[in-house]
Amino acid sequence: MPDEPTFEADLVDVEAMLRQLDADDLVLDAPPDDVWAAIVDELSLDDDRREAASRGVDAVVTAPFGRRRTWMLPLAAAAAVILVVAVAVAVSRSDSTTTLAHADLEFQPGFDEAGANAAASADLVEDDGSDVIEIDDASLPFDLDEDVALELWLIEADDDGNVVDLVSLGDIAADGTRAFSVPAGYDPTVYSVVDISIEPRDGDASHSGRSILRGALGSI
Numbered sequence: 001m002p003d004e005p006t007f008e009a010d011l012v013d014v015e016a017m018l019r020q021l022d023a024d025d026l027v028l029d030a031p032p033d034d035v036w037a038a039i040v041d042e043l044s045l046d047d048d049r050r051e052a053a054s055r056g057v058d059a060v061v062t063a064p065f066g067r068r069r070t071w072m073l074p075l076a077a078a079a080a081v082i083l084v085v086a087v088a089v090a091v092s093r094s095d096s097t098t099t100l101a102h103a104d105l106e107f108q109p110g111f112d113e114a115g116a117n118a119a120a121s122a123d124l125v126e127d128d129g130s131d132v133i134e135i136d137d138a139s140l141p142f143d144l145d146e147d148v149a150l151e152l153w154l155i156e157a158d159d160d161g162n163v164v165d166l167v168s169l170g171d172i173a174a175d176g177t178r179a180f181s182v183p184a185g186y187d188p189t190v191y192s193v194v195d196i197s198i199e200p201r202d203g204d205a206s207h208s209g210r211s212i213l214r215g216a217l218g219s220i
Helices: 004-019 033-043 047-061 072-094
Strands: 097-105 119-127 130-139 148-157 163-172 179-181 193-200 211-216
Touching: 097 193, 119 211, 130 148, 130 163, 148 211, 163 179, 163 193
Parallel strands: none
Antiparallel strands: 097 119, 097 211, 119 130, 130 179, 148 163, 148 193, 193 211
């Protein structure tokens, strides 16, 4: 598909041509079935997108007006193609994010007491081909001392739940992002335990051992 400036220019050109016509010029026949089939095949639409795009094209090519101008058919076809592409792009953008797994994060024995009344959940999301952990902070203790922070981790655990390896995804701030990219090379199906800990702002990048919530990602 053309880049956005070119695409918008095409729409302006079509609109300008339509404004030059009077009512008698605006006679459109529904195109043969094979025209629509060719457009759908070209865009490789699935059933849902085919139905959505088809409704848009029908609105363009079946409007009733006065007498026939056969030279209008190429213009109608061009407008229909532009509309179909716009519908396909809009649907595609809305489907660019997919939730792959979910975890309910819970306080566990031995965790820092600051998490005793805390609650949160995590979703593993695929966003434009990248893995992202999204946190819903239903109740996180953001009223801690200024010299500590809440940090989000992914943990690789063995069959007994012991930590094998882990990676930090970053700090969770009260007024900050809730979407954290998974670093390249870390597979969330292996690093499948989500952990939130209290970390001193002391320059030490290792886990403090002060977890407050933890949960394993599972299929939804």
